[in-house]
Amino acid sequence: xxxxxxxxxxxxxxxxxxxxxxxxxxxxxxxxxxxxxxxxxxxxxxxxxxxxxxxxxxxxxxxxxxxxxxxxxxxxxxxxxxxxxxxxxxxxxxxxxxxxxxxxxxxxxxxxxxxxxxxxxxxxxxxxxxxxxxxxxxxxxxxxxxxxxxxxxxxxxxxxxxxxxxxxxxxxxxxxxxxxxxxxxxxxxxxxxxxxxxxxxxxxxxxxxxxxxxxxxxxxxxxxxxxxxxxxxxxxxxxxxxxxxxxxxxxxxxxxxxxxxxxxxxxxxxxxxxxxxxxxxxxxxxxxxxx
Amino acid sequence: xxxxxxxxxxxxxxxxxxxxxxxxxxxxxxxxxxxxxxxxxxxxxxxxxxxxxxxxxxxxxxxxxxxxxxxxxxxxxxxxxxxxxxxxxxxxxxxxxxxxxxxxxxxxxxxxxxxxxxxxxxxxxxxxxxxxxxxxxxxxxxxxxxxxxxxxxxxxxxxxxxxxxxxxxxxxxxxxxxxxxxxxxxxxxxxxxxxxxxxxxxxxxxxxxxxxxxxxxxxxxxxxxxxxxxxxxxxxxxxxxxxxxxxxxxxxxxxxxxxxxxxxxxxxxxxxxxxxxxxxxxxxxxxxxxxxxxxxxxxxxxxxxxxxxxxxxxxxxxxxxxxxxxxxxxxxxxxxxxxxxxxxxxxxxxxxxxxxxxxxxxxxxxxxxxxx
Numbered sequence: 001x002x003x004x005x006x007x008x009x010x011x012x013x014x015x016x017x018x019x020x021x022x023x024x025x026x027x028x029x030x031x032x033x034x035x036x037x038x039x040x041x042x043x044x045x046x047x048x049x050x051x052x053x054x055x056x057x058x059x060x061x062x063x064x065x066x067x068x069x070x071x072x073x074x075x076x077x078x079x080x081x082x083x084x085x086x087x088x089x090x091x092x093x094x095x096x097x098x099x100x101x102x103x104x105x106x107x108x109x110x111x112x113x114x115x116x117x118x119x120x121x122x123x124x125x126x127x128x129x130x131x132x133x134x135x136x137x138x139x140x141x142x143x144x145x146x147x148x149x150x151x152x153x154x155x156x157x158x159x160x161x162x163x164x165x166x167x168x169x170x171x172x173x174x175x176x177x178x179x180x181x182x183x184x185x186x187x188x189x190x191x192x193x194x195x196x197x198x199x200x201x202x203x204x205x206x207x208x209x210x211x212x213x214x215x216x217x218x219x220x221x222x223x224x225x226x227x228x229x230x231x232x233x234x235x236x237x238x239x240x241x242x243x244x245x246x247x248x249x250x251x252x253x254x255x256x257x258x259x260x261x262x263x264x265x266x267x268x269x270x271x272x273x274x275x276x277x278x279x280x281x282x283x284x285x286x287x288x289x290x291x
Numbered sequence: 292x293x294x295x296x297x298x299x300x301x302x303x304x305x306x307x308x309x310x311x312x313x314x315x316x317x318x319x320x321x322x323x324x325x326x327x328x329x330x331x332x333x334x335x336x337x338x339x340x341x342x343x344x345x346x347x348x349x350x351x352x353x354x355x356x357x358x359x360x361x362x363x364x365x366x367x368x369x370x371x372x373x374x375x376x377x378x379x380x381x382x383x384x385x386x387x388x389x390x391x392x393x394x395x396x397x398x399x400x401x402x403x404x405x406x407x408x409x410x411x412x413x414x415x416x417x418x419x420x421x422x423x424x425x426x427x428x429x430x431x432x433x434x435x436x437x438x439x440x441x442x443x444x445x446x447x448x449x450x451x452x453x454x455x456x457x458x459x460x461x462x463x464x465x466x467x468x469x470x471x472x473x474x475x476x477x478x479x480x481x482x483x484x485x486x487x488x489x490x491x492x493x494x495x496x497x498x499x500x501x502x503x504x505x506x507x508x509x510x511x512x513x514x515x516x517x518x519x520x521x522x523x524x525x526x527x528x529x530x531x532x533x534x535x536x537x538x539x540x541x542x543x544x545x546x547x548x549x550x551x552x553x554x555x556x557x558x559x560x561x562x563x564x565x566x567x568x569x570x571x572x573x574x575x576x577x578x579x580x581x582x583x584x585x586x587x588x589x590x591x592x593x594x595x596x597x598x599x600x601x602x603x604x605x606x607x608x609x610x611x612x613x614x615x616x617x618x619x620x621x622x623x624x625x626x627x628x629x630x631x632x633x634x635x636x637x638x639x640x641x642x643x644x645x646x647x648x649x650x651x652x653x654x655x656x657x658x659x660x661x662x663x
Contacts, residue, residue, distance in 0.1 A: 098512075164418065212423065227423035229400050229508075242401065242449070244508035249448060258448070 030087040031126065037074040037268055038194045040142060044068050048149050050136045050232045051211035053221060058160050059167075060215055061151045067137065075134055075142045076265035078185045078196045079107035079204065085119060093122030097246065106182045107202045109261035113231045113243035116205045116264040123266060130269035136208035136232045138267060143234065146191045146198040150238045174237060174257040177201040182261055195265075203235030203248075203259035210240050233259055318388060324348040327379035330460075330529055331484040331541060331626075333552075336382040338479060339469040344386040346431070351378065352394040353403045353422075353444075355507055358457075360525055361532040361623065365493055366503040368510045369530075370403070370444065370456040376530030377487025377554060378442070378460025383434050384467050390431045395422040400506060402446055403453070407432065408594070409440035409462050417445040434464040438577035439596035443556045451518060451557065452511060455490055457530065459556030461596040466578055470600075472571060473581035480550035480600060484541050486562070488555040488591075488613065488624060489530060490523035523558070526613060526622040535626030541611070543603050545632025551611070552576075554596035560624070562599070563588040563614035566607065569599040588614045605639065606632040 049062045083104035088094035095118060097110050111119075116133055123131035140147045179201055188200030210230035213221040233241045233248075239259055241248060248258040323345050328334050351372040358369040358376070372378035383389055389410075395403050402423045406415035410432035413419045420428050444450075444458035470478040494502045494513035501524070504510035517524065529535050543549050548570075553562045571582035574589045576597040583589075591597045603609075613624035 210423070212426075225423045225426050227402065227425075229424065230402065242508070244511050245448070246512060 030083055031123070032076055032078075032080065032084060032266065036077050038077045038142070040073045040075065040193055042069045042072055043141075045141050045144075047137055047140055048151055049213075049221070050208050050238065051213060053213045053215055055215040059163050062213075063215075063221060064149075064151070069138060069141055072270070073134075073138055073142060074268045074270060075138065075195070076267075077190075077194055079202055079263045079265045080116075080119060081185060082106055082108045084108065085111070085115075088119050088122045091122065091126075093125070094118045103182075103184075105184050107185065107197065107261075107263045109182050109202055109263045110246045111205070111262055111264065112246045113205050113241070115246070117207075119264070120266055131266045132269070133205055133207040133264060134267045136206045136234065136238075139204065139206050139234045142193055142195055143198045144191050144193050144195075146195075147234075148199070148237050171257070176257045177236065177260050180260050182263075199236045201235075201260040202263040203233045203239065203261065205241075205262065205264045206232045206234055208232040233262060235259055318346060320344060320346050320388065322346045322348055322390075325381070327351075327373060327381065329373070329375040329379060330377055330487055331535060333380045333382060333463075333483045333485050336465075337384075338465060339477075340384040340387075340465070340467040344384070344388065346388045346390050347381075347383045348390045348392070349381050350392040350394065351405070352396065353399055353458075354396075355399045355401065357503075359531065360491055360493070360527060363501075365501040365525070367456065367491060367493065368504050368507040370401070370453055370458045370507060372405075372444075372458060372460055376457035376489055377485070377556075378458065380460060380485040380552065381462040382465065383462065384465050385434055385437045386467060387434050387464075388431055389434055389462070390429060391416075392427060392429050393420050393422055394427040395424055397425040399424045400508060403444050403458070404446055405430070405442055406445040407440065407442040407462060409434055409436065409438075409442070409464055411435060414445065415442075421446070434462075436577070437464045437466045437579055438573065438575075439463045439552050439554070439598050440576070441554050441556045441594055441596050449511070452515060454556050455492060455518065455523075456507065456514075457489060459489070459554065460487065461485060461552055461554045463552060463596075463598070464578075470571075470578060471581075473584070478571060478582075478600060479548065481547040482543065483550040483552065485552045485554075486528050486535070486611065486626060487530075488526065488528055488553065488558075488560050490555075490558045491525040491527065492517035493524045495524075523618075523622060526558075526560075526618040526624040528611075528624060528626045532623035533625075535611070537627075540608075540627035540629050543628055543630045545603050545606050545630060545635075548600055548602040549628075551599045551601065552596055553591050553599070555591050555593055558593040560591045560593075560618075561588050561614045562591065562597075563612055564601060564628070565610040565612060566605070567601055567603065567609050570602055571600040573598045603628075603630045603632070605635055606630045607634075 044066050046064055047067045048064050053060050053062045085094060085108035089096050095115050120131045120133055182202060186196050188197040190196050191198045209226050209228040211223055212225040214224045215221050230240050230242050233239045246262060248262060325334055325347060327349060354371050354374045356369055358367050360367050369376060393405055402421055404417050404420040406417035408415060410416050416430045420430050422428050440462050442460050442462055444453040446453055472478050492514055494517050496502050535541055569586035569589055571584060572586045572589045573582050574597050576595055589597055589599060607630055609628040611626040611628055612619035618624045
């Protein structure tokens with residue numbers, strides 16, 4: 001499924017990219033440069049699957065898996081800045097955000113998934129290289145020690161109310177970032193993979209949709225619903241955000257600390273048709289019985 | 292010899308036996324499936340329950356759709372239960388179980404849920420009913436309190452926006468033996484109307500013209516900005532300015548007793564029948580409290596529904612308004628009731644039709660002469 005979703009994203013972006021490839025402009029200082037992408041070699045890492053899991057209609061913890069990305073990952077070492085986003089707006093590639101108030105050298109915040117995706121498409125057209133938002137798996141891999149595990153604190157309880165109350169307590173005990181306003185790039189330091197400001201006060205959009213799973217008696221998880229109107233955002237904690245939200249908030253029945261700001265960083269594909277190559281490889285593997 | 296202790300144990304055992312089937316999820320009760328109708332009408336129902344408690348089955352299908360909310364063609368990216376604003380009214384009796392199927396078709400763009408003020412626990416059902424596009428859920432709750440109660444969508448982080456976009460309705464839980472006046476005598480209505488009031492917050496462009504959007508999501512940010520100023524652009528009954536006027540005016544006959552259920556899920560309001568009254572009014576909508584009598588205007592707290600009984604005594608056209616008259620006349624909160632029947636001169640008579648002021652006499656003296 002992971003492959004299929006990535007393939008779809010890659011094909012869509014590539015399709016949009018091709019007509020513009022001939023007119024690619026030279027990257028300037030208002031575009032993230034090649035040096036600002038860390039090349040991370042694929043390694044095994046543990047990953048708590050995003051989404052909602054239940055067994056017999058009762059919430060259970062999402063499975064924790066050891067996974068490895070299909071190939072190396074080129075991901076920005078910092079978040080896209082306000083100056084970079086502004087250039088996309090001036091070029092007609094990104095929506096103008098009325099309330100955007102952040103300074104040029106600071107991360108762009110107040111963007112929804114659609115804005116972030118528009119920026120990735122514009123970067124693809126402008127550079128001729130396929131840019132996109134990371135998937136949740138890729139983000140967790142790149143975030144390394146900064147990624148948080150959001151396993152349900154109570155699992156297997158016969159009484160779903162206990163799970164509900166435990167979740168409430170976990171969510172409301174999260175600490176609000178000390179600084180809510182966006183800070184200059186680098187203010188939150190670097191992680192062990194060289195990425196800056198991971199899990200600082202800007203949460204980052206990913207391309208991963210909200211997925212509901214039913215865990216069968218065998219332990220296999222079956223997808224019962226995929227809602228791509230809601231995407232995973234990542235930072236100090238994982239959250240699920242409707243794709244048109246620019247300013248997350250709680251209140252009413254929603255408890256806990258919402259993401260302080262919504263921004264993003266991009267992934268660049270090394271090849272034009274990475275999904276196709278992988279598909280071809282898998283097909284070849286199947287044919288030659290190497291799986 | 293039965294001691295106090297054994298008597299208590301007996302009670303506990305009985306209670307367990309009663310509780311067990313419910314916990315085992317196999318209530319052995321008759322079921323009734325109800326086809327809901329769009330407001331201001333209400334599905335057929337008994338005012339006094341026949342027989343014991345039932346499982347009352349209802350289905351609400353969520354529809355996100357564009358609607359026009361005034362005569363100028365102003366558009367709203369509405370969110371609705373069953374396509375109407377307000378959502379349909381459900382009627383059950385105290386002790387009945389309400390079994391609600393909530394459907395969110397794949398064609399919708401957002402997750403939704405339902406919080407029923409008549410239900411106990413689970414955020415009124417909101418915690419148990421989150422449905423993504425392409426999902427449905429069934430919630431059952433016991434109607435333990437009588438009265439008119441609001442229900443509304445309550446998704447995390449965007450509750451008010453869903454509510455003021457149209458996702459609210461009312462459920463009426465009647466006492467099993469029907470309504471009573473303060474002296475305990477039965478009250479009965481010949482017809483019932485459900486008037487759901489909605490405050491809308493439509494963004495305007497730089498020229499002051501109302502903006503329209505292609506989807507609810509695109510309207511969200513601008514609409515929230517207008518909402519936060521707390522001044523609605525429209526305050527309407529039944530989803531649009533003029534929805535209950537002209538050929539869609541409510542109707543009644545002289546001598547008929549009409550029940551008006553009025554809800555506002557978000558904001559305070561004050562219904563008033565111009566030329567009429569509330570004979571018996573449950574201002575808070577809760578039938579365990581004796582109704583007030585002879586009211587001129589009644590107050591509906593935001594997030595509640597109230598009920599008023601009125602027997603029409605005079606034919607004609609009545610205006611049913613939110614008696615903040617600016618909201619009634621300028622923002623849309625006006626409905627009409629056409630009442631058929633014979634005029635009663637004892638209640639009202641036009642003694643002297645409007646005419647010229649007589650010369651040389653005081654008008655008061657002229658009136659005195661003419662009435663003798």
